[in-house]
Amino acid sequence: MTKAQSPASGAPIAVAAPVDNSVENPYLLGVFAPVENELTLDDLTVIGEIPKDLNGVYLRNGPNRRFAAPGRYHMFDGDGMIHAAHFENGKVRYRNRYVRTEAFERETEAGRSLWTGLMENPKDNPFGNGHGLGIKDGANTDVIYHRGQVLATWYLCGSPYGVDPLSLDTIGAQDFLGTFAGDMMAHPKVDEETGELIWFDYGPDMDYLRYGIIGADGTQSHVTQVDLPGPRLPHDIAITENYSVLMDLPLVQDQDARRAGKYRIFYDRELQSRFAVIPRHGTGQDVKWFEAKPCYIYHVVNSWEEGDEIIMDACRVKNPQHQSTFEHPLSNMLAYMRLDAQLYRYKFNLRTGKTTEYALDDANIEFPSIDSRIMGRSHRYSYNMSLGNEPTLLFDGLVRFDSLTGNKEEHKFGKGRWGAEAPFAARDGSTSETDGYLVCFVNDEAEDRGEIDIFDAENLADGPIARVLLPQRVPSGFHATWIRSDQLAEGAGR
Template sequence: MTTNQSSIDAPVAIARPLNAEGENPYLLGVFAPVRDELTLDDLPVIGEIPKDLNGVYLRNGPNRQFEAPGRYHMFDGDGMIHAAHFENGKVRYRNRYVRTRAFEQESEAGRALWTGLMENPKDNPFGNGHGLGIKDAANTDVIFHRGQVLATWYLCGTPYSVDPLSLETLGAQDFLGTFAGDMMAHPKVDEKTGELIWFDYGPDQNYLRYGIIGADGTQTHLTKIDLPAPRLPHDIAITENYSILMDLPLVQDQEARKAGKYRIFYDRELVSRFAVVPRYGTGAQVRWFEAKPCYIYHVVNSWEQGDEIIMDVCRVKNPQHQTTFEHPLANMLAYMRLDAQLYRYKFNLRTGTTTETPLDDANIEFPSVDSRIMGQSHRYSYNMSLGNEPTLLFDGLVRFDSQTGTKEEHKFGKGRWGAEAPFAARDGSTGETDGYLVCFVNDEAEDRGEINIFDAEDVAAGPIARVLLPQRVPSGFHATWIRSDQLAQGSPS
């Protein structure tokens, strides 16, 4: 495996010590919340913004509105979406909170009403639809479907509709009154059919609910897939004709659940299982494939090839590794330090066998492919390199070529940390590298953010343009790119 690499500055810093006073690092530095909701034009630009880059880049993440009692977990913060809207060589930046039901109640009260993930939720006003008493903050992903953005939550929650340009929260999305449940963090959109494929799970249910929202905006399919016990899957894969759901060995502590708490552990005695189901199939039509124990936060892509379904993922061998430092939040900090590698599964529908193969050994995560070919074979994926730090920080971009096994990489530089960078097709784009990558970058020394633009054909060359922002974009979670032709379609009534 070979790598082409560039850096905007000196090599990245390595493993800085944690704050001696035990302060929560996910509330400091590049993670600290920003309070101002801004709309900014005429921003300083280093380089030149391409005129054929037209659309909007959105990134979601936690940004708590009020200080809450107890220990803060990065997953607790209220969702805030940051947007960079490109049009004919110009860019506008905007950030807005996702105004969830819980956010509005706390706004009215003028204080926090919910404790966090690491505290007992017994006095919280309400939780999600499955009885998990934690605040649904809609802070995890942003998915474009039928002219609107869906802001989702990592433990299954209400998807909130957001306007992709104004970032106005339009309300809880019930899909014209047909939606039957919560939605996990990463539903998949098939751009060829206009369908949205999703599942949900709960702390007390021995099954997954698997469903489809059709191109008309209504729920067109729903079925149950039985599990041996409650599970915590995070992502789903789709192909042209199938969906792949997961039963993985990261499970909920049922004794803690009886005590009203949320606690997970990695059961090394269990295998990983993958449910392959026809897109409009039922639980009775599921075919299970077994593999070595692991956890998978994020799928790269999946497709059909002859008798096989191929699925590329970022595979975590040990999602509950031991902490190597003393800190009041040591367990949470250890859990958040991802160690994931690109990995390929092949599920043979004729023989029922599983083949699994590592694709690379680098620690990379938050993958994406050209959204136009989701569920079809891809060659290139765009991924984030994880820094050797005690917190979740991205120190670079990695373009991986699954055909040759090589990668091209850009490091952001010392004290500079990036965000998920989905492929942004240029106007008239004809392929999965014919476009750009857009991401936010925080500069610790300058205490401000940037919008960086890369040529997807030459990631190692570094950014072709840097748009300077007057405030940080706090490090967060997932992003999406919405093309101008998608924006032009508008939102159906």
């Protein structure tokens, strides 16, 4: 059965070309181009066999611009669209839906764009986020499962939008039973042992981070302020059983541009990287600061405790402002979006205050994930995306990295085939970090369609054990999550 619908009842989805037709924006073309239909598909061609012990739902978020906006388009400008593959007893259903943010609903009513993009002056935009950044919150970046619903988040801090994990219906901006006010960054962390959601937020005029916890009961149980030398742009957080690690990194907002009403970032090579280790339920006064070499970190792999040390593995970007090697009128934006990151380890000694840091591998890999059941505890394996040597942000393969031996097992998608973040999907009764599968969307440029590929996590190099063919592309986007069937059952009972 195939069902298609448009976001506004009976109205076609308006996906227009860039306003400046003299500059073709690569993030609106090819595998990045928006799709026009919201589909529900449950009768799909399967090559191979879907394992019957793979039960749960794989969701991936990303930008899918609905209305063309004035000025230059950036990938973070697109309206959030979640794509989902729901597996049950050897069957799969695909569904995609927009996240119905407040901005999305406003533009739907107007029938046109009301916001300019990230790279334009936002002075005439209707509103922005809670901290005065006047850019549209598209809820297009990550998907985090907590207490029966998915939270769709945004890159620069915004309202976490609740979404039903199966229907993908938007529940709405979450205030956690009236206890939460402000914004949430893109990558809050869930401790499955305690049921807590750990988050922070920041703003263009804030010389501090707000750090807090949403408890297992769904209300904010803790919030504190961590002072900074000035406004910063941290992207991720690390958690252990008893601590959290916040970041003060040298990628900062240009304050002259801010005073002119614009959003512009730059890499200040004169600054060190600093890491704030805070007890999970501690205050800003309890922070221990650790210095390290300048860098930027988009994504943390995991963190844990060993004796006096906090150990954190991350994808470290040595130079986030490198020069693009591709000729293009939008070369600055393209350069920022082309990641060059390596797996890296930090050790923060709480007794001596010493930082130890070193590379774990030299491959260009990013968008890491681990078995979510052990988040904040020691892990051995991470599952990562290999970045293609392309002008745009494209993943050409999967990499399983063994942090104990340093060995890698890889799968390349093939020429003209690009994948999506592939979190570990534990099989029913799984007992280890590799006892399960990887699920990801793959776009085939030659066929101009997408598919769902399933891999045995123990034998990644053997390639997919099943491929589910889709009639339309799944535009290349950002982050994904896997929700196990036991989590879905528990969430349904709330």
